[in-house]
Amino acid sequence: MTIGIPRALVYWKRPHFWETFFEELGFKVLLSPSTNKEIVEMGVKVADPETCFSNKVYFGHLIWLDYSPPAVPKCDFIFVPRLKATEEKLEYCPKFFGLPDLGKILVKTPILTENFDERKEKFEKTLKRLGGKLNKNRGEIKKAQELAFLKEKEFKKKEKQEFSLKIQSKKPKIVLISHPYNLYDDYVNLRMKEKLEKLGAQPIFIDEVPIKTQTSSLKYRASTYGSEGKEGDKVLFAPQKLGWPKFHWEFGEEIMERIKEVLKHDITGVIEISSFGCGCDAVIKEFVEKTFKQNKIPFLYLMIDEQAGEAGIQTRLEAFLDTLS
């Protein structure tokens, strides 16, 4: 049996994890190729015109994994997880909630999905249910999930080592702030990393910035200020003290935490990339920009969409780097 995984959006929240998990369970995994022009065009054609660019790209990947009737199906299932909340009781983007249902409208291949709501249920338990859907027993699932976690950890460790190298670099250090699905998808972000390197800068992804004891600090904040809004939380006037409101979005909290960390190092400039139509970025950008302005670090805000031209981005990057020196 083959399971298709679209290499976009929610995949980048846990890269390497899903394919390892399913492979260890004994399935063939078909990962859609890196985003290219055709995939984006397919996505733009089927998606709602007002939805965000990242969603359109995701639908493109879904269509790529699907088949048109006379052809043979490429895979038996397409895996579209419904990510709802993290362990720290922080929510994912509301657009993720509806992905499996919207996918069902678009493709003929059956969709394999499961609710990942860690407010109600541990991640491992959800995995067990997911494995159960595929007729696997507990032992097999446990083994597969452990291996998948291990692989994930390995990559994180490598990232951490790379970060300490990058941060010591003598070149101008540019921090790229965005969601993982924009940072790691080279087509979507118009090869920003490559372009910056060619211009003689050292790009650093915000995702690579390690945060100490990631869960505990987030947990602390979530329980102090309340992401779900429990009675008795000191919420009324808390936002002013923090400089930004307590976000109930997982990436909002994470990005702000990482920014706090990266400010301790000596960085030259910051570029924030957001996909056109991203509702969450409209909120977060305001506070990201404010934080860097307060610290007197140059800040560039770039928006990407299906029409973003490479030449335009190149000019703006060059101009931005010129202002740094």
Added chain:
Amino acid sequence: MEKPIITFARWGNYTIAFKTIFEQLGLEVIPPEKTTSQAIAEGAKLSPEMYCFPMKVTLGNYLPALKKGANTIFMVQNVGGSCRQRYYGAIQEKVLKEAGHDIAFLDFRATPKDIYSTIKKISGASLLQILKAGRFFFKKLHLIEKIEKLAQFYRPREIEKGITDKILQESFLKLDELKTEKDFQKLKKEILKRFSGIKIEEGKDLPKVALVGEIYTVCDPTINFEVERKLGLEGIEVYRQMDITYHLKKLIFPWKDWIIQRKINPYLKSTVGGHGRDAIYEMLHYIEEDFDGIIHLLPFQCMPEITVRPILEKIHRESRIPFLSISLDEQTAEAGIDTRLEAFMDVVRGYRQNKKIIKN
């Protein structure tokens, strides 16, 4: 701190009721200005480009009030659940302060406790006084919602064109001026009597159209270019379920959500924030009720509504009911909306004719 002069987020005709709360507590209040194209433009100038439309509008509504001397703004957060509405207050405070306005911003959550403590803090009123003001607020609110519904009924049936809107506007003015609770019953009777005095064509066969979508745009006639009135005057009966009472009922009785979820399960198996699920539920409900058209209103790029729109379109394809989705933002022009509404009305009438032919 100097004496607080309050202004708050405007919300259609319900603004009248909100104003009452502050007045009853003896606070000085300057109500936010009516939404005009200028207010929208001013608000959009200050706000982040990508932010959703209601935030820009409410911001634009504050500005004239601030010029008149208001120094305290009331904004409720977390009305919608997972969506951006939660951060309206934070963003508005930030941009207003950056624009040089010296204001106190009261950003509170929509729980009874938070509302009580915020009002208490600003007014120093006793619990009894606040409860009394609350009671008056609900009385006014119910009457506003009731006469809005009455107007939806009378508008397409009236013989003298425009009389319903005249009575509706005059009633709003009178309600706005009413300061004492004990005269409320008298005014209510008077208003309802005027409505029942409207002469109507009996037994008129009218097409029915429902409004679904994001609560703010659906309820506020000044931002949705008076869709309700335009359709009504053309002889189409408009229904809408979405109003503040509906929203509050959902907060108080959580099983409503459960009923909604059960009905929409074949289409969407999760909440998507805001009133996303409600739009699907309502559409399915209206199809069962034999409606002749659905209009979906949303602010441009509203996250929950955008997520459910493909599903609404799917229901539209399956059931063949006429469906029109209008997204509103600061660049929407009235002429464009009019053209689309006119075309939609033709489709609705044709759909009704066809249905009749098939039935016979």
